[in-house]
C-alpha cells in the first residue's frame with residue numbers, strides 16, 4: 396500500500412471562535428471610560444484587538460462582552476471600523492463576562508470546535524501567537540496558554556508583606572491571552588468549576604484537564620496602567636512584531 400502523507404490541520408483550517416472580554420472599567424488606567432474604548436493612535440483598544448484576531452487568519456467569529464451600558468455603542472464602533480463581531484453584555488467580573496459570551500457562542504455556533512478567550516486589553520498580540528495557540532488546540536491539546544519566562548525573582552508573602560518563600564522561578568511562567576480550548580472542555584469547566592478564576596485555564600485546571608503552553612510575546616502585554624499605554628504607542632510605531 397502506498398504510504399499516505401500525514402494529515403495535519405493548519406490554524407487557517409480550524410476557523411476558531413474568539414471571545415473577547417471587554418467589559419472592564421479600566422480603573423487602574425483611570426481614563427473614566429471603559430478601558431476597551433480608550434484610543435491608541437485614534438483607534439479603540441477593542442478595535443485593535445478584534446482586528447488582530449480577524450487578521451490572524453484562523454478566527455471565524457468574534458463575540459465581544461461589552462459593559463452592559465455600552466453594548467449598542469460597541470457594536471457600532473466595530474461596524475464603523477469594518478469589523479464583524481457579535482456583542483453581548485458582560486458581567487460583574489471577567490469570569491462572568493466570559494461565561495455570558497460562551498453561552499452565546501454555544502447558542503449561535505453549536506459546531507464551534509475551538510474557542511479562544513482573548514483580553515481586549517492585550518490589543519497588540521502578534522498574529523503568530525494567535526495562530527500557534529489555535530494550532531496547538533487543533534493538534535489535540537484541550538487547553539493551551541501562551542506564556543513568557545519570569546524575568547524577576549518572585550517572593551511569596553503573607554498579608555503583612557513578610558516574605559514566606561522564594562519559589563524557583565525556572566518553574567514559573569507569566570500567562571497571556573489568547574487562551575485556546577477545545578469548546579467542550581471550556582464549556583464543561585465553566586459548568587463544573589468554581590465561580591471565578593483569574594484566567595480561563597484556571598477553571599480547566601480545576602476540573603483536572605491538563606493545560607499546555609506555547610511561547611507568548613512581549614507585545615501581548617496586558618495594558619493596565621498609563622505606563623502600559625505608552626508602551627502600546629511604541630509597539631504601534633515599531634510595526635510588525637519581531
Ligand SMILES: Nc1ccn([C@@H]2O[C@H](COP(=O)(O)OP(=O)(O)OP(=O)(O)O)[C@@H](O)[C@H]2O)c(=O)n1
Pocket residue numbers: 415416417418419420421422423424430431460485486487488489492493514515516517617618619
Ligand atoms: N467585569 C469585567 C472585568 C474585566 N473584563 C475584561 O477582562 C480583561 C482583563 O481585565 P483587566 O485588564 O483587569 O481590565 P479592567 O477590569 O478593565 O481593569 P481594572 O481592574 O483596572 O479596572 C479586559 O479586557 C477587561 O475588559 C470583562 O470583560 N469584564
Ligand SMILES: C[C@](O)(CO)[C@H](O)COP(=O)(O)O
Pocket residue numbers: 489514570571572593594595617
Ligand atoms: C487572563 C489574564 O490576562 C492572564 O494573565 C489575567 O489573569 C487577567 O487578570 P485581570 O486581573 O482580570 O486583569
